[in-house]
Amino acid sequence: MSYATTNRAGRLRRQESSPTRRALNVGLIFGAIGVYITVVGILPLLDARWIVVGVVSLGDAVLITIGLGAGVVIATRRTSSEFRSLLLPSLLAGGVAGGVLVLLTLAMQLIDLRRIFIVLSPALLRTLTFGLGVPLGQAVLILAAALLGALGAALTLAPSSIRRPVVVGLVFVIVFGVFQELIQIMMQFGEFIGSLREAIYTWEGLSPGGAVAIFIVGGGGALLWTSLLRRQVHDRFARLTATQQTYARAGRGVLFILLLVLFPVVAGSYIGQVMLLVGLYILMGMGLNLEVGLAGLLDLGFVAFFAVGAYATALLTADSPHALASYTALPSLSYWAAMPIAVICSVIVGVLFGIPVLGVRGDYLAVATMGLGEIVRVVVQSDMAAPLLGGAQGILQIPKPTIGGFELADPVDLFYLTLGASAIAAYFAWRLENSRLGRAWMAVRDDEDVAQALGINLVKVKLLAYGLGAAFAGLAGSIFAVMLTSIYPSSFQLLISINVLALIIVGGMGSLPGVVLGAVALVGLPELLREFGEFRFLFYGVALIVMMRLKPEGLWPSATRRRELRAAAGGDVPDDSQEVAAAGSPSAVHGAVK
Amino acid sequence: MRIGVVIVIVGGTVGTLIKGRYGAAQWFDFLVFGLTIGSVYALVALGYTMVYGVLRLINFAHGDIMMTGAFSGYFLASHFAESGLLDRSPVLAMLGILAIAITTSTIIALLTERLAYRPFRHVRGLAPLICAIGVSFFLEQTFRGAFGSGIRAYPDPKWQKEAISIFGFNVPLVEALVVIAALASMLILYLIVQRTRMGMAMRAVSEDADAAALMGIDVDKVVVFTFALGGAMAGVAGVCYAFVFKQVYFFMGFTPGIKAFGAAVLGGIGSVPGAMLGGLFLGVVESIGPALFLDGIGIAAPYQLRDLIAFTLLIMVLIFRPYGIMGERMSKKRA
16 A cells, blocks of 8 residues: 555656646646536526525536635645745636636537537526627636636635635625525514615525625624634633633533524424424434444445334324224324334334344445345335335325324424434433443444454344334334324335435544534535435535545544544554545545444 | 245245246246346446455446446437437447447446545445445436436337247347347456456456565556446446336436346355356346245235345345355455
């Protein structure tokens, strides 16, 4: 490994010696990214969403980012810090990126590409040329991209006292512009906030004046914070005693939880619905985390447990001919009685899942569990099981849970149910992680043979991982059933297993806050940007590849994992983090995901 | 579990045969269809098995590489169908379609190797597999975005519907052609692996990559070559699959991909003849199975459970005979 890596690093360094060539490469890469998002259809979709009404759409912002990004890359991997020496390369990189896009527009003009690539419409051509007509728009595109490249480089080199307020201000504008619907809904309370809303928003989005105001507020706030407040706050915090510091931190946590609890009430039932969905994925993520993150058993059939929880709840409570109550002596149960039974059913299925695949390891285990998950789906969907499970028509009329006559009908109510369930589940997960069993799981993950030699009962430990992981998914499935009030086999696709896997990987395997972060990023965000939702699986795919390559420990890794990684990296190349990032990444990955 | 499966198989077979619902012609149809689909599985399985042999990586995206071939073949085929070439000179048209499918699949396979898998060359554990799952999603969704999520109908020229007679039974020409094309490709592949220097290098790397590198074999080159061969086979498979089922869509590679992986395991992963046999065996079992085993024990609509048979077979093999029919017993400390 070392020979090959040094060799490759040497080659890279030699390439870097020619700035023109590097600029050309960077430009080509960014141009290719631009062409890709255009051809795949992301750009036209984003173009439909305004950031500032009538001025900048999200699609424009992405095009601008491509130009800026080329400049930023040139400037961050620079050889000298003088802007003058970077001016030409960054202009060139931006220009080449724009040029690649122009090539696409030329191709669109000359050939009827639309017969193959469905999104390449004349309207898209107009967008790409800013509606300026053909030769002029193309020239403007190249020129603008080149200037943006230079701007990006300039911004990167600028002192942070300038850069930071600009970036923060822009982020504020983008967030307020893109999420305008939600923010407008939330700003309907009270006279004062209402008039504030009217000042910055028109009915279809951020107005130009509002955008400027928000940029100033955001940027000014950042300026104020960096130059004045931050030091003061840090000083005050440092002067506190240790106990007071703990209290301050705890207070911050409580404040955060309070905000979380109150937020859906303010934001309305749509946000409640999204948060409910995020909550369900958090539950499943915590379950899969026990299996993959702690015990190292990759499970691609996880959706089966979710399905079992949902179906058990439906069979026990529904008001339909498929419910157990309608053809057996069993009474129709209330949700609260059915939920524990559903969880127990999931555990049983989890253990059954575990038995046949116990002897199978690693990659094979992933494929075997995926096969089991697919078997469950095929059986549920088939006519063979239709008399019992309703077949493709599913089970309808599942009643919502009630508390003393009050029906939890609104998504916000169910969100509180999920929040409570997640809190309990998180407590269990946290306690499990530090328990004897949790340490046994980690031992099995790191080396099965050694763990066995140390007296860990592999069968018991693995079955417990499957069973307990399944319990979380069963709980989520149970809530899912009452959320929809009807369930169909088509809701339980393999994609859900992949979703859950992706979110724990992005968040950080084995880390509870990571699961929350992953669920918000991978489930919540696409749900909020609804029209973007159809590209979420593309996003998942990219996220899996990029995370595995660049940050295998996830966005919010657990403390243990971080320590392990540091130890693993330190073993190869002592204390030079730059070197580790370049040369030691394989070993870092090795340490992270065993 | 083993006993239960045996009971189902024996009981079902006896039951079906006693009932006598299917005549000899129908059994022959099942068998031919099984061989057809099995030869497609075999072609895809070859890609899995060769890559696994050289890299110890399950190329989860391999089914999607087949899909890319089918798609590019589709665009050329519909062009030929419009211009009439597909009816005028079918041989030329089919060769053209195969050529473009092979080219596309090979290029995509090489790109995935270079961009996604190479950084993981020396990484063990779950990271490469997870990355491969990501690649699979990326390919599917890219094609979905670029070419639409609808199912597109493959052209259906008249001559393909004609039947030829084998042993007095009628066999659709497409199915016969698919089997012939698959067998020819597999023969070529076998000769490449067994008779050329590159094939020898592949086998050496597959045996022991470090030792092969010490003997002066350029492992990088061998890996690239392996991906290219696997991609080419997947391209042929894509066209065959599309002509049998007459449709292409972005998700079409997923299920055959998983089943072909099963076939590769069935035949003993890492073994080239094993993958061929495993694919054919899986295809035939899947085709005959629902009628033979499940109909007899009185299960309604057994054809819906075709995938059930394939996946059960896969799991049984993984559990009871992970080294497959032809494979050598792997050491317990699998990479």
